[in-house]
Amino acid sequence: MVVLLLFTIGQISFSYALTNANRIKLENKAVELSALATGLRNYYTESVVSRIIENDGKAAPSSVYRELHGGIPIPATFSIELGQLFKASGGKNQRIKYEFLSDYPFRNRKNRMLSEYDTESLELFRSDPFKTENIKYSGNFFQENAIQLSSPVVMKASCVACHNSHPDSPRTNWKVGDIRGIQKVTVRSSAPFVTQFVEYGPLSIFSIIAISIVLLVFRAANNRFIREKDKRRLLQHQVESLSKSSDVYLRKFEESKILIESLENSIVGFTICDMNRRDCPAIYVNKAFSQITGYSKEFALGKNCRYLQGPLTEKEELTKIRLCIQSGMTYTGVITNYRSDGTIFRNRLTLIPIINHNATKPAYYIANQVIEEANP
Numbered sequence: 001m002v003v004l005l006l007f008t009i010g011q012i013s014f015s016y017a018l019t020n021a022n023r024i025k026l027e028n029k030a031v032e033l034s035a036l037a038t039g040l041r042n043y044y045t046e047s048v049v050s051r052i053i054e055n056d057g058k059a060a061p062s063s064v065y066r067e068l069h070g071g072i073p074i075p076a077t078f079s080i081e082l083g084q085l086f087k088a089s090g091g092k093n094q095r096i097k098y099e100f101l102s103d104y105p106f107r108n109r110k111n112r113m114l115s116e117y118d119t120e121s122l123e124l125f126r127s128d129p130f131k132t133e134n135i136k137y138s139g140n141f142f143q144e145n146a147i148q149l150s151s152p153v154v155m156k157a158s159c160v161a162c163h164n165s166h167p168d169s170p171r172t173n174w175k176v177g178d179i180r181g182i183q184k185v186t187v188r189s190s191a192p193f194v195t196q197f198v199e200y201g202p203l204s205i206f207s208i209i210a211i212s213i214v215l216l217v218f219r220a221a222n223n224r225f226i227r228e229k230d231k232r233r234l235l236q237h238q239v240e241s242l243s244k245s246s247d248v249y250l251r252k253f254e255e256s257k258i259l260i261e262s263l264e265n266s267i268v269g270f271t272i273c274d275m276n277r278r279d280c281p282a283i284y285v286n287k288a289f290s291q292i293t294g295y296s297k298e299f300a301l302g303k304n305c306r307y308l309q310g311p312l313t314e315k316e317e318l319t320k321i322r323l324c325i326q327s328g329m330t331y332t333g334v335i336t337n338y339r340s341d342g343t344i345f346r347n348r349l350t351l352i353p354i355i356n357h358n359a360t361k362p363a364y365y366i367a368n369q370v371i372e373e374a375n376p
Contacts, residue, residue: 027135030149034133034185041082041153041183045075050158061162064108074162076100079153079183080109095188100153102181106168117148118182125152126179129322130280130304150182154323177319269293269369271305275325275362279304283364292347292369294340305367308347310338321351328353328362334372346372 052059052072065071073081079100101118114122121134132151139145155163155178163180164172174180263270269289273280285300293300293308309318317335324331331351338344348370353362 027137027147027149030135030147030185030187034149034151034183041075041079044078045156045158048072049075049162053158053161075159076102076106076180097184097186097188099184099186100181101184102153104169104171104181106166107170108168118150118184121150121182121184122179125182128306129318130306130325132322132326146186146188148184148186150184152326153180153183154178154326155180177316177322269367271300271367271369273305273365273367275365280365289369292339292345292371293337299340308337310336310344312336312344313338324351325362325365328355348372 049061052061060068060071061074062068062071065073082098101114103114103122117136124131124134134150136148155174155176157176160174160176163169163174263286266286267288269292270286271282271289272284274283281302281304282300285297290296313336317333320333321331330353334346334348336344337347350368352366354364354366356363
């Protein structure tokens with residue numbers, strides 16, 4: 001009975017681990033593909049279309065470029081055809097799908113109806129300039145699993161001029177920084193987890209049990225031949241290693257205390273935001289931040305710093321901040337912010353990205369707040 005219970009618990013544990021691992025794998029693929037598509041689109045916009053327009057229009061960017069001599073596709077057309085290339089390369093069992101979607105499609109295009117997730121993503125990006133992606137996970141143990149990842153398509157100067165003058169454009173008042181639409185990557189798993197569980201679960205559990213038995217038998221046999229002298233030598237070595245490790249940890253602890261004291265007693269507001277968590281919340285603020293803004297540390301932790309914004313906050317600066325975060329770049333500027341009592345102050349804000357080793361985007365952003373003194 002005990003063996004049967006242990007076997008059942010082992011099967012469930014393996015299934016959970018497999019589900020979680022597969023989910024992480026799907027999300028990583030979606031993030032990588034989305035980054036690739038963004039790079040391709042930005043390169044095409046800045047390195048092809050912008051150069052041709054600035055060079056007296058020697059080529060003709062167009063949504064119907066195939067009908068023109070020397071025509072080349074505009075960025076939206078290129079993105080749509082990129083989705084078709086993804087579909088063609090996937091075959092009938094397509095597991096990776098890329099789409100370029102908008103609620104303002106050109107009149108000559110057949111734009112599929114936007115899903116609830118697509119509409120939600122557009123509203124999210126247009127309401128929050130700091131939001132750079134929207135991820136949705138679907139499926140369960142018995143169904144095929146999928147990751148949907150969308151990111152905003154931001155209008156740039158070369159895009160605005162083209163769209164506002166194009167005869168098929170349903171909107172002619174675009175501005176730099178507006179959200180034109182979304183690019184969406186969908187990655188599906190190869191099979192429901194229940195199928196993978198049936199195929200690999202029992203074999204993996206039996207393998208673990210067999211290996212554990214062999215290790216236990218080997219350890220029991222090996223212990224018989226360890227002499228008392230060897231045991232004392234081993235114990236002495238472990239004590240020495242523990243002592244060395246303790247010294248290292250103590251030094252690191254002292255260094256951490258010095259760093260924390262420096263940050264806490266700085267006259268510059270200091271905030272750290274976690275870019276991997278939903279809504280990029282603050283995970284640390286120092287005393288100067290509370291003194292400058294009037295908000296306590298207890299209030300600020302776990303929240304996005306947009307509560308500092310108000311009616312007089314400059315929209316153009318928010319657009320610059322959003323573009324810098326999307327590109328993983330540093331931002332420096334002066335922006336109007338609001339204290340907890342409603343009074344305004346001019347904030348000289350600096351945002352610094354912190355990128356972990358081998359990462360493709362910042363894991364954290366450090367924000368420095370300094371009150372900009374008014375000119376006498």
